[in-house]
Amino acid sequence: MSRNNQRRGALVAQRETAQARKPAPARAAKGKAPAHKKRKPPAGGGNVITRFFRAIFRMVWRIVWGVVWRTTAVVAAILAVATFYFHSTLPDLSELLDGRARGSVTMMDIDGQVFAWRGDSFGGAITADTVSPHLKNAIVAVEDRRFYNHFGVSPRGIAGAIRANTAAGRGAFSGAGGSTITQQVAKLLCLGVPFDPDEWASEAAYEADCRRGTVWRKLQELPYAFALEAKFSKDEILTIYMNRAFLGAGSRGFEAAARRYFGRSANEVSAPEAAMLAGLLVAPSYYAPTRNLERAQRRANVVINLMAEQGFLTDYEIAEARAHPATLSESARQPRGGYFADWLMSSAPSYLTHQTTEDVLIRTTFDPRIQAAAEEALEYVFETRVRSGSEAEAAIIVMSADGAVRAVVGGRENAIGGFNRAIQAQRQTGSAFKPFVYAAALENGFQPFDMVEDAPLTLHIPGSGAWSPRNYTNEFKGMVTLTEALAHSLNIPAVRVSEAMGREQVRNVANRFGIRSELADGPALALGSSESSLLDMTAAYAGILNGGSAVRPYGMTDLRLLGDHEPLMGRPGGLGDRVVSEETARALTWMMHQVVETGTGGRAKLNGWQVAGKTGTTQAARDAWFLGFTAEYVTGVWMGYDDNSPLTGVTGGGLPATIWAETMTRVHRGLEPRPLPMEEPVAPEWDAPVTDRGAEGGTRSGAPERGSAIEDAIRGVLGGIFGN
Incomplete structure (x- = not known):
């Protein structure tokens, strides 16, 4: 007890001691306020001004936060609804691969080789699973390196694009777009809006609207991109992209482009070829290798560097790709027959050419060897016989005696869709009519x-x-x-x-031989005052060669839908009704042979071959012609100015006859000479x-x-x- 008492006493003593140390507050007198009573400061501290602005800030924050989370919720709901809507409208993958509004026309020469395309060429569907791995990697490297990691939209990419555009002085959404491959697929699908010819002036106008980079368009792309990601796998989205992208030269999809530029499938392209194809995506027409191969190779080298940075190529593959850049195939490097193809497109039914919604295959009479001979001859004569800078033009047609057209040169420049002087120009024929x-x-x-x-x-x-x-x-x-x-x-x-x-x-x-233009009524008819096309004149001369039967010039042997075995139309030959007797034709051929042997057509002589022909020069030498034939081929040459200006020092027996001879010399290489079908008359004795x-x-x-x-x-x- 004494121990407990001692402890209790000690504690009391300590408490008393502590209390003793604490000064006792002074007591105020009764009825008077304390002189120095301090108020308890408000929570947060600070003066009145600080507390006022702090309260304003808290109120604004509550308003802003309320607006933000509510707006975010509304936007998220709208995005979810829009994504669900787009998801429900997306068709199956197979329906999205060929997005062309019109079909293509593929033309094959006499050897069965493709020489020309018109319209939008597709080439067939490819998939990300079967395509060349180099092509797949090249597309991802150049277009969307984070493609397999994002959910359809790349905020980092969009921010970077906006930064680059504003730094370049452009609008935020003008120029680089920062779009992912998924967003680009959304553009290619035009957000699910189909092409309507009643609404759009052309497919080009429709596609231009689909590619607009406005803020509203970007906002629309978001739910569509989310829908694509929800509906399809990454490789399926890439498959849509590879089949629908436009890659220049009328090529829709990488399969058509690979065949167009390299003559092989997209499943077989090498690393340099894949880099060149992927490099086209940014500007297909500008970087098309058929337009400028060196520029396309420089662009491909940029893609090779991107593939190297991202580990898609080994050191050996990088060195090989840089040392051996992609080059064009032979057919792409030396395109032939553009004027011939244009003629076929204008002469065949429009619903099977310009307006076709199907893929059409046309087998033709076109001979690339003869076409090359005509083009080379024209170039040679203008380089060696015509003054530099001359704007004079020329046209050449080569055909067989039955009217099968083998080559068409419509001018010095082989421009697709350009003015075809061999077919479209109507010019006075001069003495070629005689x-x-x-x-x-x-x-x-x-x-x-x-x-x-x-x-x-x-x-x-x-x-x-x-x-x-x-x-x-x-x-x-x-x-x-x-x-x-x-x-x-x-x-x-x-x-x-x-x-x-x-x-x-x-x-x-003349009409029955095929001169279809309206002929003059007056006596100048005999001097060729009437107009005609080079095609019709050459066909009329073919009628003389074949023994007096009219021919209708033709270039198509059959036309069929791609994949069909039976042709929709065709022509086995162009022979028509007899115009003059065979005896007359043979006598006329002999007379025309004398034009070359002893007359104005001396420059058209061919070593080892008999030639019959006729020169033609119109008034004031505005047109100069030479038309003639051997036993094998008929060739017509016209020369003049597009504005109908007079030629200087040119007659039909001059440069046109020279062009004719240069053409036919090349055409007849390797052929065994045959005599003309003519009969020499018995000369009288005087x-x-x-x-x-x-x-x-x-x-x-x-x-x-x-x-x-x-x-x-x-x-x-x-x-x-x-x-x-």
Whole structure:
């Protein structure tokens, strides 16, 4: 007890001691307030101003936070609803791979090789699972390196794009967009809005609207991108992208582009080729290798560097890709037949060409070897025979005797969709028309050695007055044979023969041979005052070669839908009705052979081959022609200015004949010469030398009666018409 008492006492003593140390508060007198009583400071401390602004801040924060979380909730709800809506409208994967509004036209040459495409070429569906791994990696490296890690939208990428655009002085959403591959697929699908030809002027206008980079468009892309990510796997989204992306030269999808540029499937492309294809995505037309290969290779090298940075290539593959950049295939490097393809597109039904919604395959008569020969010949002549900087143009057509067109050169520049002078230009034919005048005479019983007078002639044309044709040399040769008149392209004899036969008969022969343009009514008809296309003129000459039957020029042998075995249409040949007898055609061919052998067409001679042809030069030399044929091919050449300006120092027997000879020399390489289908007439014997027969012409030894009768008949007819 004493111990407990001692402890209790100690504690009391300590408490008392502590209390003793604490000063006792002074007591105030009763009824008076304490002199120094301190107020308890409010929570938070600070003066009145601080507390006021603190309260304002708390109130604003509560308002802002309330607005933010409510707005976020509303936006999230809208996004969720929109995402659900888009998800419900997305079709199956197979329906999204070919997004073209129209089909393509693929043209094959005589060897079964593709030489031209028109429209949007698809090439067939590919998948991310089967495509070349290099191509898959290249696309991800250049377009969206975080593709497999994000949920459809990359905030980091968008922020970086906005920063880059504003730094470059552009609008926040102008230029770099920071879009993921998923967002780009949303653009390619146009957010599910299909192309409506009634609403859009063209598919190009529709696609331009789909690619707009406005804020509203970006906001619309978000739920659609989320829907895509919810509906499809990453590889399926990449598959849609690889099949729908436009990659230049009419190529939709990487399969079409790989075949267009490299002649192989997208499943087989190498690393350099994959880099070049992926590099097209930023600007397909600008970086297309068919437009500028070096520029495309530089862009591909940038993609190679990106692939290297992201570990998609080994050191050896990087070195190989840089040392051996991708190059174009042979067909892509040397495109041929653009004018030929344009002609087919304009001549075939539009619902199967320009307006087709199906993929169409056309087998043609096009021969790339002959096309190359014509293009090389034209280039060679202009480089070696024409002054530098000349704007003169030329056109060439090569065809077979049945009208099968083998090559078309519509101008010096092979521009797709450009003006095709071989098909579209209607120009005066000049003396190239004269064979049809003499065809009418031969068909009426006259012979190549019958005589016609080359002397001054004046015709009185009602409503126009007197008209006096002149020869190119302003000289007169007196009495000449029909063959001499044609060989030396004498104008006055041609007019005399035309008037003797009757202009209507001459027009009829020309029309039936295929000159479809409206021919002149006056006597200048015989001198080629009417207009025609090079295609029609060449086809008419083919009618002479084939023995006198008209031909309709054609370039399509059959047309079918891609994948079908039966053609929708086709043509086995172009031979038509007979125009003149075979005897007439053979005699006319011999006369035209003399044009090359002894007349104005001497520059068209070919080593080892017989050639028949005719020169043509129009008034003031605005047009110059040479058309001719061997036993194998018919070729027509036209030369002139697009604005119809006169040529300087050019006639049909000059540069056009030279172009013709250069073309046909190349065309006939490796072919065994064959004789022309012609028959040389029996030449009459004259009492006096041919050079001395003058205006009277002499008489035929052994057949004076017939010779005199024919001459008298011509003189009688012409005298009655012309009053001579």
